[in-house]
Amino acid sequence: MIEKNGYIRDLFRQPLGAPVAALGWVKTRRDSKGVHFIQLNDGSCFQDLQVVVEAGAIPEATLLHATTGACLRVSGELIASPGAGQAVELKAREIHVYGPADPATYPLQKKGHSMEFLREIAHLRTRSNTFGAVFRVRNALSFAIHKFFQERGFIWVHAPIISGSDAEGAGRMFQVTTLDLMNVPRQGGQIDYTQDFFGKSTNLTVSGQLEAEIFALAFSNVYTFGPTFRAENSNTPRHLAEFWMIEPEMAFCDLDGNRKLAEAFLKDIIAHVLDHCRPDLEFFNKRIDPTVLETLEHVAASSFEHVTYTEAVRLLEKARDQGRAWEFPVFWGADLQSEHERYLTEEVFRKPVVVTDYPKEIKAFYMRLNEDERTVRAMDVLAPRIGEIIGGSQREERHDVLLSKIRAQGLREQDYWWYLELRKYGTAPHAGFGLGLERMMMYLTGMKNIRDVIPFPRTPGSAEF
RNA sequence: UCCUCAGUAGCUCAAUGGUAGAGCAUUCGGCUGUUAACCGAAGGGUUGUAGGUUCGAGUCCUACCUGAGGAGCCA
Numbered sequence: 001m002i003e004k005n006g007y008i009r010d011l012f013r014q015p016l017g018a019p020v021a022a023l024g025w026v027k028t029r030r031d032s033k034g035v036h037f038i039q040l041n042d043g044s045c046f047q048d049l050q051v052v053v054e055a056g057a058i059p060e061a062t063l064l065h066a067t068t069g070a071c072l073r074v075s076g077e078l079i080a081s082p083g084a085g086q087a088v089e090l091k092a093r094e095i096h097v098y099g100p101a102d103p104a105t106y107p108l109q110k111k112g113h114s115m116e117f118l119r120e121i122a123h124l125r126t127r128s129n130t131f132g133a134v135f136r137v138r139n140a141l142s143f144a145i146h147k148f149f150q151e152r153g154f155i156w157v158h159a160p161i162i163s164g165s166d167a168e169g170a171g172r173m174f175q176v177t178t179l180d181l182m183n184v185p186r187q188g189g190q191i192d193y194t195q196d197f198f199g200k201s202t203n204l205t206v207s208g209q210l211e212a213e214i215f216a217l218a219f220s221n222v223y224t225f226g227p228t229f230r231a232e233n234s235n236t237p238r239h240l241a242e243f244w245m246i247e248p249e250m251a252f253c254d255l256d257g258n259r260k261l262a263e264a265f266l267k268d269i270i271a272h273v274l275d276h277c278r279p280d281l282e283f284f285n286k287r288i289d290p291t292v293l294e295t296l297e298h299v300a301a302s303s304f305e306h307v308t309y310t311e312a313v314r315l316l317e318k319a320r321d322q323g324r325a326w327e328f329p330v331f332w333g334a335d336l337q338s339e340h341e342r343y344l345t346e347e348v349f350r351k352p353v354v355v356t357d358y359p360k361e362i363k364a365f366y367m368r369l370n371e372d373e374r375t376v377r378a379m380d381v382l383a384p385r386i387g388e389i390i391g392g393s394q395r396e397e398r399h400d401v402l403l404s405k406i407r408a409q410g411l412r413e414q415d416y417w418w419y420l421e422l423r424k425y426g427t428a429p430h431a432g433f434g435l436g437l438e439r440m441m442m443y444l445t446g447m448k449n450i451r452d453v454i455p456f457p458r459t460p461g462s463a464e465f
Numbered sequence: 466u467c468c469u470c471a472g473u474a475g476c477u478c479a480a481u482g483g484u485a486g487a488g489c490a491u492u493c494g495g496c497u498g499u500u501a502a503c504c505g506a507a508g509g510g511u512u513g514u515a516g517g518u519u520c521g522a523g524u525c526c527u528a529c530c531u532g533a534g535g536a537g538c539c540a
Contacts, residue, residue, distance in 0.1 A: 034497040052498080068490095085500045105475075109490045110501045113476065116532060172538090207540095232538055233466055245540065327536090338536080391540065436540030449533090450540095461531090 007044035012088060014078055021075040022049050022090055025127055026068050026101075028110050038066055040074060040090075043126075046133055046279040050081065050089040058095050069101030069108060069127070115452050122456055122465045130288070133280035134453055137273060137444055141437070144272035145225060145246055148265055154248060155219040159208025159226060164200060165415065172231040173203035174241075204229035209247050209432065210366075210419055213395060216249035216430050217422055223248040233460050237449040238386065240438060242458040249432035255368075255377040255394040258431035259354050262381055262390050263304045265435075266352065270300045273444055281444075289446025295384070296444065298351065305353040307344075309336075309375065312355050315348060316340050335362045336380075338387060345382040352389070353382045365405045366419075367393040368429075379433070386442050392433020399423035 002023060011020055024042035031037075034055040039048035051074050053063065066072055073096040081089040107121050108128060118125040125131045146156070162176050178197040179185065185192040193201045208224035215222040224247045231241065248265075250257065274281065274296055285293040307315070316330040328337040336344075336355070345353045357375040360367070367376035381390035396402045402423055406413050413420065441453035451457035456465045 028501075030499045030502055032496065032499060032502080035499075037499050037502090039500085050500080055497085081498095083498060083500065104491055106490095107475065109476065111476070111489050112501080117476070119532095228540080230539075234538060235466085235533095236536085236538090237534080239539070243540065388540070434540065439540055 002042065008040065008042045008049045009045035009047075011049060011078065011090070012045075012047070014088075016078055016080055016088065018078050019075070020078055020090065021073055022051070023073045024049070024071070026066060026070045026072060027127070027129075028068055029066070036063065036066075038072075038074075038092075040072065041127070041132065043132055043136075046129070046136075046283055047086070050083070050086050051076075051092050052079075052089050053092045053095070058092055062095050062097060065097045065100040066095055067101060067103045067106075068110075069103075069106040069124075071098040071101075072096065073098065115449060119451055119457070126455075129283060131452075133277075133283050134441070134445055134447065135455065136280050137277050138437075138441055138453065140273050140276045141269060141440060141444060142225075144269040144276075145437075147272070148268050149221075149223045149248065152221065154221040154223050155215065157208070157212055157215045157219075157222045157224050159205065159211045159224040159247075161205055161227065162198075163203050163205040164198065165210065173206055174229050174231045176202045176204060206230055207245070207247070207434065209249065209434065212247050212249035212432060213419070213422060213430065216251045216432070217426065217428060220251045221248070222250075235460060237451075238439065238442075240450055240454060240457055240459060243450075243454065244437035246435045246437060247432060249430060251428045251430045253394070253431040254429060255356060255379060255431060258392055258394060258433060259306065259356065259379055262354070262379070262392065262433050263352075266304075266381070266390070266440075267300050269440070270296050270444070274300060284445045284447075289448075292444075292446040302351060304381070305349040305351060306356065307353065308356050309358045312336065312340075312344060315344065319343065333359050333361065341380075341382045341387050342384075345387075346384045350384065352384075355380050355382065363393070365409045365411065366395050366402070368396045369401055369405070377431075381433075383439075383443055386439055389439045389443060390433050390435050392431065394429065394431040397423055397427045397429050399427065 006021075008022055008024060011022060014020060022040055022042070024040040027039040027041050027048050029036065029038045036053040038051040038053065040051050041048045074090060074092050074094070076091045076093040078088050079091050081087060083089070108124055113128070118128060118131070126135065149156070163173075179191075179195065185195045193199070196202070205228060207228060208226065212222055212224050224245070226244065227242055228245045229242050232239070248261065250261065253261075281293055281296070310332065313330060313332050316326070320326055320330055324343075327339055328334070330340065344355070345351070356377070356379040357370060358378045359374060360369060360376045363376050363378045367378045369376055377394035379392050380388050383389040396405065399420060403413065403420060406416055438450045438453050441447065442450060445453060447453050451459060
């Protein structure tokens with residue numbers, strides 16, 4: 001393996017003349033009469049190591065296999081580079097080819113590929129500039145998220161992946177079963193789940209929130225960070241069937257505290273990535289979206305806008321009165337559509353906007369009812385270009401109010417027996433929110449399709465790799 | 466799931482209903498230091514699939530498949 005300080009990114013900092021060895025994959029190669037240039041990358045940083053092979057230094061038979069895509073170990077000496085693109089380069093004394101790559105069939109070439117094509121070769125796209133940068137940023141982002149919460153004393157909760165709750169109310173779920181689908185046991189016309197693995201019907205989790213609430217009412221501040229699954233037939237650049245979600249949950253916290261934490265959180269993780277992935281972000285800014293760097297720096301430094309749902313509706317009505325044509329009608333009580341969210345965040349405020357206090361009818365049962373009895377303490381953080389990036393709320397901590405809302409929405413209270421008991425024994429005001437990791441990745445990188453910010457995207461009709 | 470657009474060489478794309486092309490990639494040759502290197506040549510095609518219209522279909526029609534964009538659902 002590559003030792004602690006032996007990555008290519010470390011080699012750039014070694015003194016000139018040092019004997020070094022580099023391991024990695026050939027990104028591209030240029031030949032001239034007396035000299036060959038091999039760009040080597042091990043994934044540790046955006047910049048490739050330029051390997052210089054002088055005529056006669058390496059056997060022809062070896063060089064023949066050191067083509068684009070091949071895996072090499074190159075040993076030699078670090079020297080100052082006379083060329084323009086790099087300060088140092090590796091003068092090769094010896095090259096070992098771990099694995100050649102037939103140039104006639106290796107699909108990655110020097111010119112740019114479409115994201116659609118790269119998606120079809122997800123086993124190789126990891127070696128491209130774009131996806132190298134994407135997954136280094138994804139790693140830095142994940143680390144920044146843990147760091148933010150750990151520094152504040154939050155406990156990381158491993159919420160279950162297999163969920164026994166059959167009524168979480170967040171879209172269609174993937175069923176988990178060991179029943180023989182060719183011969184499903186039945187009891188009175190219904191499927192007999194008592195014979196299933198868990199003795200009941202189970203699904204992949206759509207949210208760890210309810211479990212996080214259990215932990216918040218014991219560990220005060222907690223967060224989940226793990227995969228989530230939605231079986232919705234969504235075909236958009238913003239949806240996946242399997243995605244990662246971060247859900248902090250705080251006891252002794254109201255909507256204001258929730259909103260402030262969300263803002264501090266977003267700014268902090270953006271600052272961390274700006275700090276640790278500069279060359280990758282510069283690449284995104286140059287090749288993917290020329291506004292990325294400016295936007296991130298602006299967001300990290302400025303305060304978010306905050307409007308209530310009622311104020312947001314007023315702004316949208318005002319726009320309509322001034323001639324703006326909305327595809328979907330705007331009135332108090334209607335849910336905000338994509339076009340409305342984008343107008344607020346992209347045109348009115350031009351930065352993230354937090355919308356709070358939505359009508360109770362359009363939000364989930366567990367959100368705390370306001371004194372006006374018409375709105376609930378919900379919040380959505382809307383970001384330019386990608387829409388809702390965070391959704392959260394102060395939770396209903398009053399047992400009787402929660403029970404009446406469960407009944408009013410036609411939910412079966414026995415499905416929520418433990419959720420209700422939390423309100424019966426030592427309840428406390430609490431709040432939390434959910435952040436879609438991939439949505440955040442899109443915001444950070446400027447990548448336009450969510451399938452290109454996760455290693456192996458799962459979407460309707462597609463689970464290759 | 467609905468609406469719209471697209472599918473031609475390994476990749477990105479051309480081609481009035483009338484002989485299927487270019488750039489890059491690949492192979493070969495050339496060039497003393499390149500930076501998506503450069504110069505020259507060559508090979509490379511069941512035009513997504515199945516039908517249909519036509520003397521003739523990459524091009525028009527129908528169905529299906531695949532991909533993308535928009536909408537809904539949501540993170």
